[in-house]
Amino acid sequence: MDELPLYSERPEWVDVVPIPQYQDVDALAPINYSEEYQDATDYFRGIVKTEEMSPRVLQLTEHIIRLNPAHYSAWQYRYRTLIALESSLEDELRLMDAFAIEFLKTYQVWHHRRLLLTALRSVDAAAAELAFIARALEADTKNYHTWSYRQWLLAHFNDEDLLWSGERAWTENLLERDVRNNSAWHHRFFFVWGSGVRKGDEDREEILRRELTFTKEKIALAPNNPSAWNYLRGVLGHTGTPYASLSPFVKPYTATSVEKIDVVDLDNPVPSEGAELPCVMALEFLADTFEQEGGSQIPKAVETWKLLANEFDTMRKKYWEYRIKEALQASEP
Amino acid sequence: MTSSEVKQTYARSQRPTPVDGYPTSTSTLQTATENILLKQLLDSSRIPGDASPPSTTGPVLQRNQHLQFLLRNLLQGFPQRYVSQDASQPWLLFWTLQGFSVLGVGLDDKIKKRARETLLALQHPDGGFAGGPGQFSHLLPTYAAVCSLAIVGQPGQSGAWDAIDRRKMYDFFMSLKQPDGSFLVSHDAEVDVRGIYCLLAVATLLNILTPELLAGLPEFIVSCQTYEGGFGNASFPEWDFQEENDEVTRVPSAPRPVLGEAHGGYTFCAFASWVLLQPYIRSYYTPAGSANTNPTIDYRALLRWLANMQGTAIELGGFKGRTNKLVDGCYSWWVGGCFGLVEGLLGIHAAPPASTGVNENSASTTADTSAGGASDDGWHDADDALLNRRALQEYILYAGQHPAGGLRDKPPKPADSYHTLYCLAGLSAAQHRVTPDETRRAQLLERWNAGEARQWDVSGLQNLITDQQARADALRKDVFASTLSWLEDEGADEYIGGSGNRVNATQPLFNLTVTHTELMMAHFYGQKLPPRQAKTPPKSK
Numbered sequence: 001m002d003e004l005p006l007y008s009e010r011p012e013w014v015d016v017v018p019i020p021q022y023q024d025v026d027a028l029a030p031i032n033y034s035e036e037y038q039d040a041t042d043y044f045r046g047i048v049k050t051e052e053m054s055p056r057v058l059q060l061t062e063h064i065i066r067l068n069p070a071h072y073s074a075w076q077y078r079y080r081t082l083i084a085l086e087s088s089l090e091d092e093l094r095l096m097d098a099f100a101i102e103f104l105k106t107y108q109v110w111h112h113r114r115l116l117l118t119a120l121r122s123v124d125a126a127a128a129e130l131a132f133i134a135r136a137l138e139a140d141t142k143n144y145h146t147w148s149y150r151q152w153l154l155a156h157f158n159d160e161d162l163l164w165s166g167e168r169a170w171t172e173n174l175l176e177r178d179v180r181n182n183s184a185w186h187h188r189f190f191f192v193w194g195s196g197v198r199k200g201d202e203d204r205e206e207i208l209r210r211e212l213t214f215t216k217e218k219i220a221l222a223p224n225n226p227s228a229w230n231y232l233r234g235v236l237g238h239t240g241t242p243y244a245s246l247s248p249f250v251k252p253y254t255a256t257s258v259e260k261i262d263v264v265d266l267d268n269p270v271p272s273e274g275a276e277l278p279c280v281m282a283l284e285f286l287a288d289t290f291e292q293e294g295g296s297q298i299p300k301a302v303e304t305w306k307l308l309a310n311e312f313d314t315m316r317k318k319y320w321e322y323r324i325k326e327a328l329q330a331s332e333p
Numbered sequence: 334m335t336s337s338e339v340k341q342t343y344a345r346s347q348r349p350t351p352v353d354g355y356p357t358s359t360s361t362l363q364t365a366t367e368n369i370l371l372k373q374l375l376d377s378s379r380i381p382g383d384a385s386p387p388s389t390t391g392p393v394l395q396r397n398q399h400l401q402f403l404l405r406n407l408l409q410g411f412p413q414r415y416v417s418q419d420a421s422q423p424w425l426l427f428w429t430l431q432g433f434s435v436l437g438v439g440l441d442d443k444i445k446k447r448a449r450e451t452l453l454a455l456q457h458p459d460g461g462f463a464g465g466p467g468q469f470s471h472l473l474p475t476y477a478a479v480c481s482l483a484i485v486g487q488p489g490q491s492g493a494w495d496a497i498d499r500r501k502m503y504d505f506f507m508s509l510k511q512p513d514g515s516f517l518v519s520h521d522a523e524v525d526v527r528g529i530y531c532l533l534a535v536a537t538l539l540n541i542l543t544p545e546l547l548a549g550l551p552e553f554i555v556s557c558q559t560y561e562g563g564f565g566n567a568s569f570p571e572w573d574f575q576e577e578n579d580e581v582t583r584v585p586s587a588p589r590p591v592l593g594e595a596h597g598g599y600t601f602c603a604f605a606s607w608v609l610l611q612p613y614i615r616s617y618y619t620p621a622g623s624a625n626t627n628p629t630i631d632y633r634a635l636l637r638w639l640a641n642m643q644g645t646a647i648e649l650g651g652f653k654g655r656t657n658k659l660v661d662g663c664y665s666w667w668v669g670g671c672f673g674l675v676e677g678l679l680g681i682h683a684a685p686p687a688s689t690g691v692n693e694n695s696a697s698t699t700a701d702t703s704a705g706g707a708s709d710d711g712w713h714d715a716d717d718a719l720l721n722r723r724a725l726q727e728y729i730l731y732a733g734q735h736p737a738g739g740l741r742d743k744p745p746k747p748a749d750s751y752h753t754l755y756c757l758a759g760l761s762a763a764q765h766r767v768t769p770d771e772t773r774r775a776q777l778l779e780r781w782n783a784g785e786a787r788q789w790d791v792s793g794l795q796n797l798i799t800d801q802q803a804r805a806d807a808l809r810k811d812v813f814a815s816t817l818s819w820l821e822d823e824g825a826d827e828y829i830g831g832s833g834n835r836v837n838a839t840q841p842l843f844n845l846t847v848t849h850t851e852l853m854m855a856h857f858y859g860q861k862l863p864p865r866q867a868k869t870p871p872k873s874k
């Protein structure tokens with residue numbers, strides 16, 4: 001804010017008794033505040049003490065939040081004041097649009113929106129939020145709070161046509177731009193598997209096929225992408241599908257180089273030309289497939305884990321050795 | 334392996350993360366970071382491929398510089414850019430005070446007294462602690478304040494422990510409870526597993542854990558595990574728990590999706606909560622006739638996810654916090670420290686050593702390591718830890734230390750208080766092994782004084798019918814013995830760069846030393862602690 005005088009110098013604040021932060025305490029590890037911040041927060045403590053809720057409280061809390069968006073008490077007090085004054089929550093939301101971009105990383109920015117949307121009870125407002133969130137994610141594609149807020153919004157308003165219906169296309173677009181964006185993969189799992197059945201998705205066999213096809217294509221594009229492999233495992237686990245059903249697909253990714261294949265199998269796209277093989281995640285998948293099959297396949301699982309432990313993923317040597325020990329103990333008669 | 338084979342393996346293990354000829358913004362950032370880390374490694378003393386013993390070529394913990402950094406913050410305070418931490422003041426203190434503890438430095442009485450007075454100024458009249466004086470109570474600063482008081486406080490007049498208003502704290506906690514068992518972090522604020530962890534840690538330390546407080550929490554934690562195996566920050570409750578006019582109707586078959594992807598910080602908090610909930614799960618779920626089915630998490634998926642968070646050699650073995658994100662020093666603790674919790678709860682170290690002839694190199698590996706030298710790629714260790722302890726230490730020592738003191742996310746970032754503690758705590762987790770000890774547990778159970786412990790009750794249990802009171806007593810006893818059974822395995826320690834780099838062990842449930850944990854809990858549970866004995870005789874070196 002440009003050059004506003006301190007609250008202690010403004011006549012309209014003269015009735016408020018500012019409260020300094022530490023009284024009679026020689027505080028350890030103090031923060032060196034600017035005079036502006038110190039002054040504003042002294043008056044904030046004064047306001048909280050008298051439980052004043054008035055338009056000037058909105059001005060004061062906005063000021064503090066601009067200086068320190070992580071001041072959760074200023075946010076909370078602001079929200080209570082908005083409700084007490086029956087202020088326009090739409091106006092507040094517009095003010096928040098500017099805040100959100102400026103203070104993208106701050107949790108409170110997103111939680112405040114959530115409170116506003118809850119109070120507004122409007123599906124249309126929620127739909128507009130989806131567009132706003134999409135813009136915010138342009139600036140920071142993996143912002144945890146933004147993603148988390150989007151998921152809450154979808155579930156809370158839970159409207160198939162206005163909210164859920166666009167999620168798949170939108171997320172696919174994000175994955176087209178960056179197939180390694182794990183937040184987008186998690187989001188896909190959230191709306192396809194985590195949140196009940198979407199309209200048009202009632203045939204679960206079909207959805208499973210669709211998701212496997214999608215994931216396999218994405219793996220083919222950039223095989224060493226843990227996000228895609230994790231999604232694949234998530235889908236198989238969620239639907240109780242045996243890993244072995246994926247063996248024809250996984251095999252070429254465990255080879256040491258890209259093999260020329262004459263017959264094109266649309267169900268099982270092969271690694272792209274630039275693929276760096278073998279893919280550690282494919283080897284791991286192969287080993288887990290053997291382990292699931294059990295019995296005489298266990299030694300093959302052990303061989304594959306050894307390859308990982310001693311050659312292709314030596315950082316996790318201990319982990320692979322643990323897997324070997326565990327599988328051998330479980331398979332003992 | 335021959336030495337040239339070793340070098341080959343080493344070179345391969347330092348290969349860049351594959352881009353598969355298909356760069357995206359994630360891989361471009363990853364590649365750039367790997368270049369920075371590799372340069373950092375080359376600039377420091379170690380030559381890649383050189384497998385000579387770390388004691389001669391290893392990195393050095395710049396103990397003095399870090400102490401100066403902490404001391405400067407403590408006494409001179411924090412520069413203006415720390416205004417963003419104005420609502421996290423007890424955290425600034427905790428990071429600093431616990432940083433001293435991990436470095437093995439005690440504080441003089443004058444500083445401790447000032448710390449106590451500062452912390453008590455943050456206690457809210459309605460219970461709990463706030464991020465600063467005159468701010469509102471919040472679960473996160475409550476943890477930071479109580480743990481700081483574990484370090485600088487003591488019983489008795491002006492020792493600050495008895496000035497913690499436990500009754501009001503309990504009321505504050507209960508006022509945050511949600512129909513799904515979870516808690517808001519503060520009034521009009523969010524639900525978040527960090528808050529759950531903070532609440533459970535504090536309630537455990539202060540002896541205010543009750544069945545009423547914990548109801549529904551295990552199921553909530555379970556619902557936060559993602560398909561990747563790690564945990565997200567919360568789950569969505571409204572389909573499962575429908576609230577109308579203060580009445581909650583349950584639709585247990587309704588989905589309860591997790592919000593947010595698997596994340597290192599949330600995973601630590603969710604899993605540490607899970608460990609802290611074990612006594613409650615034991616006594617309120619398992620018994621025959623109990624209506625509750627046992628809540629379970631997927632341990633295998635969790636372990637897999639944790640293991641995959643460790644970066645490869647080119648990332649110097651540091652930890653990342655999410656799939657396809659960058660390594661960062663603070664995850665040394667959030668993820669690195671989480672291994673200790675999982676291994677401890679599952680008793681992985683208690684398992685007999687592999688006698689399966691699984692690894693042809695195992696005989697020579699063991700011989701190498703027990704002789705004090707690094708074997709093969711220099712990262713094999715003798716114990717069964719599932720993370721690469723040596724590599725993690727290297728990340729912290731090579732990339733985590735700022736030349737001017739303090740520790741950091743990664744080069745070229747500046748040091749800060751938060752990363753200083755969590756890098757040091759991660760170093761501690763990589764050096765030591767702290768796990769539950771059955772002998773200690775039995776000893777604590779045997780010496781348990783129920784009457785004394787009940788004196789400290791804040792939940793009005795005296796008014797309960799006898800049966801409920803007895804169960805709550807049993808819970809309190811189990812919580813006390815289970816929590817304090819986590820002790821260091823003497824002889825399981827391992828130091829990169831020699832034992833001069835040793836930092837103190839830290840109790841993984843709280844990130845406090847075992848001694849600070851014991852003193853505080855003994856006080857609030859009214860117990861006299863039997864002397865501790867070393868779990869196993871120290872390894873001869």
Ligand SMILES: [Zn+2]
Pocket residue numbers: 661662663664742752
């Ligand atoms: Zn960090």
